[in-house]
Amino acid sequence: MTAVPATAVDSAELIPDSARAREAEARVRPALERDLATVRLRYGAPVFVRIFKRESELELWLREGEGKFILFRKYPVCKFSGDLGPKQREGDNQAPEGFYSVAPKQLNPTSKYHLAFNLGYPNEYDRAHGRTGSALMVHGDCVSIGCYAMGDAGIEEIYTLAAAALRAGQGAFDVHVFPFRPTDAALAASAGSPWHAFWQELAPAYALFERDHVPPRISVENGRYRIASAATVR
Numbered sequence: 001m002t003a004v005p006a007t008a009v010d011s012a013e014l015i016p017d018s019a020r021a022r023e024a025e026a027r028v029r030p031a032l033e034r035d036l037a038t039v040r041l042r043y044g045a046p047v048f049v050r051i052f053k054r055e056s057e058l059e060l061w062l063r064e065g066e067g068k069f070i071l072f073r074k075y076p077v078c079k080f081s082g083d084l085g086p087k088q089r090e091g092d093n094q095a096p097e098g099f100y101s102v103a104p105k106q107l108n109p110t111s112k113y114h115l116a117f118n119l120g121y122p123n124e125y126d127r128a129h130g131r132t133g134s135a136l137m138v139h140g141d142c143v144s145i146g147c148y149a150m151g152d153a154g155i156e157e158i159y160t161l162a163a164a165a166l167r168a169g170q171g172a173f174d175v176h177v178f179p180f181r182p183t184d185a186a187l188a189a190s191a192g193s194p195w196h197a198f199w200q201e202l203a204p205a206y207a208l209f210e211r212d213h214v215p216p217r218i219s220v221e222n223g224r225y226r227i228a229s230a231a232t233v234r
Contacts, residue, residue, distance in 0.1 A: 114140030
């Protein structure tokens with residue numbers, strides 16, 4: 001599930017486009033470039049996204065040069081539907097939890113919810129567990145039927161930086177969705193939940209990224225997530 005690199009030319013050719021997306025970029029890019037420069041990040045740098053349901057928060061991280069990712073901005077999630085716990089089937093109104101990858105073709109610059117990208121649910125893990133559903137998005141507006149609604153202002157910045165990263169050659173960007181920040185204390189407090197074992201599977205990815213600031217390598221084996229550090233030893 002680790003993003004596969006692509007050349008800048010290949011990636012740019014695959015990026016869906018619309019007047020709406022171009023207008024949004026023109027509107028937000030000057031301020032984004034100014035704010036990026038203050039933390040030594042460049043426009044078009046690779047991105048990584050984390051979402052925390054309980055905290056109603058989306059984190060947008062960008063990579064510094066060829067090294068670690070730096071937290072650029074936190075955005076409030078305006079709305080997500082359902083409760084803590086993964087999406088299981090079409091129509092349950094749950095928002096997904098787990099590890100997803102967004103390639104250029106998953107961008108939707110003509111969404112009826114302003115701008116959007118498809119998380120790619122169900123992923124390999126979801127399919128192994130018989131989970132069903134489709135078109136689970138991170139999008140604008142403030143309504144949700146299984147999606148993460150960020151409001152129009154928020155999605156314009158998130159979408160613009162994601163599209164810029166893909167145009168610059170990032171083959172796909174990872175999105176990690178957690179029920180809450182899975183610290184040891186938070187997991188212990190959730191021990192009575194029927195999803196406790198699933199959340200324990202997610203927790204190592206959170207811990208590794210907190211340590212390395214590099215998205216870990218994630219695969220699925222025998223219906224379970226396998227998570228390993230992707231940090232380069234120097």
